Amino acid sequence: MAYYQESMERASRDEMTALQSERLVNQVKHVYENVAPYRAKMREKGLEPGDIRGLEDLYKLPFLTKNDLRDEYPYGYLAVPLSECVRIQSTSGTTGKRVVAFYTQHDIDLWDECCARSIVAVGGTNEDVVHVSYGYGLFTGGPGLNGGSHKVGSLTLPMSSGNTERQIQFMTDLGSTILCCTPSYAAFLAEAIHDAGLIDQISLKAGIFGAEAWSEEMRREIEKNMRIKAYDIYGLTETSGPGVSFECAEQTGMHVNEDHFFPEIIDPDTLEVLPEGSKGELVFTSLTKQAFPLLRYRTRDVCVLTRKECSCGRTLIKMAKPMGRTDDMLIIRGVNVFPSQIETVLLNQGYPANYLIILDRVSHTDSFEVQVEMTEEMFSDEVRFIEKKEAELLASLRAMLGISPKVTLVAPRSIARSEGKAVRVVDKRKI
Numbered sequence: 121m122a123y124y125q126e127s128m129e130r131a132s133r134d135e136m137t138a139l140q141s142e143r144l145v146n147q148v149k150h151v152y153e154n155v156a157p158y159r160a161k162m163r164e165k166g167l168e169p170g171d172i173r174g175l176e177d178l179y180k181l182p183f184l185t186k187n188d189l190r191d192e193y194p195y196g197y198l199a200v201p202l203s204e205c206v207r208i209q210s211t212s213g214t215t216g217k218r219v220v221a222f223y224t225q226h227d228i229d230l231w232d233e234c235c236a237r238s239i240v241a242v243g244g245t246n247e248d249v250v251h252v253s254y255g256y257g258l259f260t261g262g263p264g265l266n267g268g269s270h271k272v273g274s275l276t277l278p279m280s281s282g283n284t285e286r287q288i289q290f291m292t293d294l295g296s297t298i299l300c301c302t303p304s305y306a307a308f309l310a311e312a313i314h315d316a317g318l319i320d321q322i323s324l325k326a327g328i329f330g331a332e333a334w335s336e337e338m339r340r341e342i343e344k345n346m347r348i349k350a351y352d353i354y355g356l357t358e359t360s361g362p363g364v365s366f367e368c369a370e371q372t373g374m375h376v377n378e379d380h381f382f383p384e385i386i387d388p389d390t391l392e393v394l395p396e397g398s399k400g401e402l403v404f405t406s407l408t409k410q411a412f413p414l415l416r417y418r419t420r421d422v423c424v425l426t427r428k429e430c431s432c433g434r435t436l437i438k439m440a441k442p443m444g445r446t447d448d449m450l451i452i453r454g455v456n457v458f459p460s461q462i463e464t465v466l467l468n469q470g471y472p473a474n475y476l477i478i479l480d481r482v483s484h485t486d487s488f489e490v491q492v493e494m495t496e497e498m499f500s501d502e503v504r505f506i507e508k509k510e511a512e513l514l515a516s517l518r519a520m521l522g523i524s525p526k527v528t529l530v531a532p533r534s535i536a537r538s539e540g541k542a543v544r545v546v547d548k549r550k551i
């Protein structure tokens with residue numbers, strides 16, 4: 121069994137708890153001294169850094185949400201001078217919805233190390249060719265796995281997403297052995313490789329797939345079609361990106377890099393911390409961040425944590441595959457989409473707020489349609505005018521969301537009204 125940082129990945133419980141406690145105390149002090157909005161939140165609860173003496177006091181700290189971060193966009197939660205930052209990454213979404221995460225060089229190094237742990241856990245070494253087809257740019261997927269691959273010393277192919285033909289060409293010509301991308305893109309690539317009759321020329325042995333929900337059935341299908349082992353990886357922009365947790369050879373959940381991210385499961389309604397093994401909302405406290413340290417950040421992902429012994433020898437706590445969300449965020453083709461963003465575009469363009477988002481998974485790719493009711497005036501117009509309206513709406517939605525839905529204008533009053541909460545999303549994807 122190989123490990124990237126064995127002393128952390130296989131630390132005894134006592135060693136890990138002592139380290140986490142010490143790091144938490146320092147992190148709280150750092151945040152309190154440098155992040156005014158969180159200092160205000162602590163003061164509201166009558167807390168000072170001295171009240172947090174270790175993990176046993178964590179429960180006293182206030183929670184943070186995406187809205188807190190948005191309210192203070194962009195610099196409110198930055199904890200070091202900008203001159204010490206070397207990079208930003210950001211969530212998908214609009215200006216108003218975006219979260220910008222900042223990194224010092226130290227933060228990048230730790231993030232890369234977390235991703236390196238994942239690559240080594242799937243059998244990666246400096247002999248490997250790591251093919252990174254997550255998006256590069258503001259999205260954390262490409263940069264995260266790219267950095268991890270460098271740390272391991274593997275040959276890194278910074279492919280980014282899209283251009284399937286080129287992906288397959290590099291894969292065959294350069295002998296890619298580890299593929300990193302979203303599970304839906306992996307399934308799509310597998311099909312394209314078969315269609316091109318190139319499966320025997322592929323040297324892939326493993327894949328590191330995350331950024332969206334995927335089922336065990338999908339894992340088995342990808343493994344069979346690509347002739348690889350498929351592993352999960354989890355993370356979110358706010359905590360740095362991929363590599364908060366990663367799967368090992370046992371493939372029964374993801375080990376949390378708990379020396380950097382302390383996990384809790386809470387009841388999303390009462391906010392009470394739940395015991396190990398309970399299902400609830402996953403919350404992370406960063407322990408080592410300099411630029412963007414978040415304490416008790418509510419991920420909105422529904423999850424379970426367990427500390428069962430793992431055959432890989434790692435002692436890091438494991439999280440199950442996320443089982444859903446406690447908010448209305450949708451992940452479509454790997455991009456985070458809130459129905460409220462679509463509503464904003466519609467209202468800005470004079471449409472009524474009667475719309476339906478229809479999602480499905482066709483040939484392993486998310487199909488995404490937005491049906492919008494026309495106003496009575498539009499309805500009486502000619503077909504060509506309606507097509508023009510659809511094209512305009514598509515352009516605005518693409519600008520807002522970063523991905524393109526199929527836009528269909530439908531007759532006034534044709535979308536079913538609901539007696540209770542409006543049904544805005546029909547998600548037919550079987551995940």
Ligand code: DLL
Nearest residue numbers: 261330331332333353354355356357361362421442
């Ligand atoms: O998706 C970071 C990432 C990149 C993770 C590459 C793994 C691989 P965000 O765009 O901020 O960051 O989206 C974060 O995606 O709260 C989950 O709801 C979802 N998510 C991430 N990984 C998984 C996974 C990246 N393995 C949000 N399974 C998170 C299910 C996942 N959902």
